Amino acid sequence: xxxxxxxxxxxxxxxxxxxxxxxxxxxxxxxxxxxxxxxxxxxxxxxxxxxxxxxxxxxxxxxxxxxxxxxxxxxxxxxxxxxxxxxxxxxxxxxxxxxxxxxxxxxxxxxxxxxxxxxxxxxxxxxxxxxxxxxxxxxxxxxxxxxxxxxxxxxxxxxxxxxxxxxxxxxxxxxxxxxxxxxxxxxxxxxxxxxxxxxxxxxxxxxxxxxxxxxxxxxxxxxxxxxxxxxxxxxxxxxxxxxxxxxxxxxxxxxxxxxxxxxxxxxxxxxxxxxxxxxxxxxxxxxxxxxxxxxxxxxxxxxxxxxxxxxxxxxxxxxxxxxxxxxxxxxxxxxxxxxxxxxxxxxxxxxxxxxxxxxxxxxxxxxxxxxxxxxxxxxxxxxxxxxxxxxxxxxxxxxxxxxxxxxxxxxxxxxxxxxxxxxxxxxxxxxxxxxxxxxxxxxxxxxxxxxxxxxxxxxxxxxxxxxxxxxxxxxxxxxxxxxxxxxxxxxxxxxxxxxxxxxxxxxxxxxxxxxxxxxxxxxxxxxxxxxxxxxxxxxxxxxxxxxxxxxxxxxxxxxxxxxxxxxxxxxxxxxxxxxxxxxxxxxxxxxxxxxxxxxxxxxxxxxxxxxxxxxxxxxxxxxxxxxxxxxxxxxxxxxxxxxxxxxxxxxxxxxxxxxxxxxxxxxxxxxxxxxxxxxxxxxxxxxxxxxxxxxxxxxx
Numbered sequence: 001x002x003x004x005x006x007x008x009x010x011x012x013x014x015x016x017x018x019x020x021x022x023x024x025x026x027x028x029x030x031x032x033x034x035x036x037x038x039x040x041x042x043x044x045x046x047x048x049x050x051x052x053x054x055x056x057x058x059x060x061x062x063x064x065x066x067x068x069x070x071x072x073x074x075x076x077x078x079x080x081x082x083x084x085x086x087x088x089x090x091x092x093x094x095x096x097x098x099x100x101x102x103x104x105x106x107x108x109x110x111x112x113x114x115x116x117x118x119x120x121x122x123x124x125x126x127x128x129x130x131x132x133x134x135x136x137x138x139x140x141x142x143x144x145x146x147x148x149x150x151x152x153x154x155x156x157x158x159x160x161x162x163x164x165x166x167x168x169x170x171x172x173x174x175x176x177x178x179x180x181x182x183x184x185x186x187x188x189x190x191x192x193x194x195x196x197x198x199x200x201x202x203x204x205x206x207x208x209x210x211x212x213x214x215x216x217x218x219x220x221x222x223x224x225x226x227x228x229x230x231x232x233x234x235x236x237x238x239x240x241x242x243x244x245x246x247x248x249x250x251x252x253x254x255x256x257x258x259x260x261x262x263x264x265x266x267x268x269x270x271x272x273x274x275x276x277x278x279x280x281x282x283x284x285x286x287x288x289x290x291x292x293x294x295x296x297x298x299x300x301x302x303x304x305x306x307x308x309x310x311x312x313x314x315x316x317x318x319x320x321x322x323x324x325x326x327x328x329x330x331x332x333x334x335x336x337x338x339x340x341x342x343x344x345x346x347x348x349x350x351x352x353x354x355x356x357x358x359x360x361x362x363x364x365x366x367x368x369x370x371x372x373x374x375x376x377x378x379x380x381x382x383x384x385x386x387x388x389x390x391x392x393x394x395x396x397x398x399x400x401x402x403x404x405x406x407x408x409x410x411x412x413x414x415x416x417x418x419x420x421x422x423x424x425x426x427x428x429x430x431x432x433x434x435x436x437x438x439x440x441x442x443x444x445x446x447x448x449x450x451x452x453x454x455x456x457x458x459x460x461x462x463x464x465x466x467x468x469x470x471x472x473x474x475x476x477x478x479x480x481x482x483x484x485x486x487x488x489x490x491x492x493x494x495x496x497x498x499x500x501x502x503x504x505x506x507x508x509x510x511x512x513x514x515x516x517x518x519x520x521x522x523x524x525x526x527x528x529x530x531x532x533x534x535x536x537x538x539x540x541x542x543x544x545x546x547x548x549x550x551x552x553x554x555x556x557x558x559x560x561x562x563x564x565x566x567x568x569x570x571x572x573x574x575x576x577x578x579x580x581x582x583x584x585x586x587x588x589x590x591x592x593x594x595x596x597x598x599x600x601x602x603x604x605x606x607x608x609x610x611x612x613x614x615x616x617x618x619x620x621x622x623x624x625x626x627x628x629x630x631x632x633x634x635x636x637x638x639x640x641x642x643x644x645x646x647x648x649x650x651x652x653x654x655x656x657x658x659x660x661x662x663x664x665x666x667x668x669x670x671x672x673x674x675x676x677x678x679x680x681x682x683x684x685x686x687x688x689x690x691x692x693x694x695x696x697x698x699x700x
Contacts, residue, residue: 001048001489002189008478009044013037015474017467023208026199033197045188047479051486052185067497067504067519070094071102071133074506074517094133102133109141114159127152128178140182144169148177296685312688316680323676327669338656345652347644353654354457363455363649373446375643379469379636381438384616385607386572387431387630395604397424399585410593412548414502414522414559416541417588423557426567427622434480434630441476455649458640465638477629484626487564503531503561524560531561538569545591552587555580556619568623576607576618 016036024032065072072093095101100108112129128145132138146152148169157165174191175184294301295316296309342349345363353361386392400420403411411418456464497504497519505520521532529537538560543552556571574580581604588599609616614632616625 001486002185004482004485005044005048005188006190008482009040012043012471012475012478013040015471018202023203023206023211026197029199029202030197034195037193037195041188041190041193043475045186047482048188049186051483055483055486065497066134068135069519070131070135070138075514076517077514107132107134107137109137112138112142114155124155126155140185141180143178143180145177296681308685308688308692312685315688316684319680319684320673320676324669324673327672331669340654340656342652342654343650345649347641350455350644350649350652351458353652357654357656358457360655361652362654363647363652365452365454365647366650367646367648368453369449369451370643370646371446372448372450374646375450375639376446376465376469377637377639377642379442379445379634381629381631382610382633382635383431383434384625384630384632385609386427386575386625387434388610389605389607392575392604392607393424393428393431395602397421397428399602399604400424400588403588410546410591412544415544415591416554416557416559417543419502419559419563422563423567423570426563430626431630437480438476438629438631441472445472452647455644455647455652461640461643462638466636469634469636473631473634477627477631480629481627484564502559502563502566503535522561535561535565537561538566541566541570543587543590546593551590554584556621568626569621571619571621572607573618578606581606 013036018029018032065074075092093101093103094108096108096110102108109130109132112126112131113123114126115123126146127149128143128147130138130141132141146156147166150168153166153168175187292310293313294306294309295313297306301309342353345353350361350363382388400417402408403417403420413419416423450465450468503522505522506517521530523530524537524539531537538558541554541557541559542550543554545551555574557574558566558569560566560569574584582601585601586598589595589597590599609632611632615628616632
């Protein structure tokens with residue numbers, strides 16, 4: 001049971017998907033995974049404790065008879081050859097010398113003893129091993145203390161029929177040697193859970209396309225002074241070059257407007273000629289000005305150095321223009337990110353923004369936790385037809401009910417007709433239990449909170465909710481079937497005697513007052529499997545005659561040591577077929593010595609799946625069907641709009657990246673042009689001088 005619980009817990013843990021919009025840090029990843037694992041393990045512990053408590057209470061209330069006769073025993077209470085039956089059999093509770101009786105609901109817990117001889121007063125206590133009316137209660141109160149002590153093991157080995165000689169345990173444990181099995185079960189017997197998170201594997205699976213980061217930088221005084229000084233210097237440098245041209249241009253325009261004299265045709269022609277001559281003269285003067293333009297001229301300049309200064313000027317202007325072009329291209333092509341905030345956003349606005357700014361859009365929620373029923377419109381489970389077919393099990397129950405009458409003296413205890421109503425009653429009760437389990441689980445799930453700090457995108461929201469729903473559906477089925485498996489294991493451990501008589505037979509050793517009744521395990525599969533050693537013994541269920549010869553075998557329905565084991569191995573394929581159904585009904589009178597007529601046939605519609613795409617098959621045994629909570633498939637619908645309204649975001653922010661910002665490019669240009677100009681003024685003349693010296697040296 002411990003292994004099954006852990007396997008289910010780890011299966012549930014591995015079925016979890018880690019959803020995140022971006023790659024997470026190793027520390028955060030390990031913290032989340034550890035929290036999830038702790039939650040799954042704690043859930044498994046809680047479920048095991050709950051199931052164990054329910055099972056113990058159920059056994060205690062029903063007071064079953066253990067085949068070990070630890071709580072009750074059967075005996076012959078009377079013999080009278082003139083009465084029917086001639087032998088009276090009674091049941092009495094086990095009692096002890098201190099007056100404790102197993103009729104007490106609290107049991108009679110005491111240390112287990114081993115009788116060292118046939119004398120009842122010669123016994124020894126077994127360290128740590130406890131005895132109670134039911135073996136389960138005694139086992140839960142026991143510890144493994146005996147297995148750490150050599151003398152205690154020797155005591156057990158001396159009365160044991162095995163040749164095994166185990167060594168005492170020397171294992172270091174976080175539990176004390178006298179820790180009870182119940183406390184160990186409360187911890188799932190876990191010594192330590194080790195977990196290794198492979199961050200490299202996570203990162204490679206996440207496979208982020210890019211990484212971004214941001215930092216906050218405010219305009220401090222030093223930056224303002226530096227930026228202002230740089231921009232001011234840049235403006236001065238630009239004005240130094242263009243101001244003379246602007247002044248001359250303004251003066252020329254002004255002189256044209258203030259010319260006097262009447263405008264005759266002769267004057268017009270003469271004026272036109274003068275304009276042409278003036279334009280030609282202007283072009284010549286511009287060419288001459290450009291060819292002799294010299295910004296490096298000073299008082300010490302000579303005719304020999306002017307040529308170098310003019311070349312330096314041209315190189316200077318070329319470099320300035322080149323650097324300016326590169327700077328403009330750079331500032332124009334580089335993306336600049338701006339944070340945009342939208343107040344009172346709506347679903348329509350948010351949806352539109354998600355299409356364009358999915359990676360950077362953030363809309364903080366007003367309510368961080370939202371009940372699932374706020375946005376889950378419905379979630380339904382479609383059950384196996386054995387559970388959905390109206391009155392199906394009830395009709396079969398009524399059909400076989402007459403065979404439970406005491407007047408059917410010729411019916412054998414292992415005949416299917418004898419225990420058939422238990423078969424159909426079990427199916428009906430477990431269908432009801434499955435339905436109530438699903439209903440209660442969905443009620444609890446709908447009240448659980450979905451934590452969301454900000455609005456998720458529709459795709460991410462639907463993915464996460466559907467993953468959560470699938471996990472809920474799987475865990476609900478696992479919990480249901482684990483209860484079934486727990487009862488299965490406890491039944492075997494306690495050695496219960498079935499009241500149907502399919503696992504044990506009573507045998508009287510001698511006819512005398514107070515003589516004990518011996519319990520003989522029943523065998524199946526032609527005597528090769530005994531219910532004394534295994535509860536898994538099964539064979540096809542049959543109808544028998546008075547001499548216990550098979551007269552009819554039922555398709556895919558099994559009988560075995562316990563009713564639960566029989567049902568789990570059985571299939572419902574016969575009830576999907578009209579031919580098998582009619583054949584079964586007609587065979588119900590076989591073996592009856594009072595009639596040769598066939599059994600009566602009633603109209604019971606066969607089972608059929610609600611969908612051709614059913615997850616179950618006709619020949620599936622009940623065990624895998626029960627493991628799925630008798631659920632064929634689930635259906636659900638969620639509403640993103642309801643989620644958005646419940647989240648109620650206060651505002652939305654997103655990052656807007658743009659290029660070719662003219663204002664930004666102009667600001668950067670003015671900031672660097674002054675420094676660039678000063679630097680080039682110092683470097684360019686030196687470069688030209690070096691080139692001239694090198695040329696003169698080569699020429700000489």
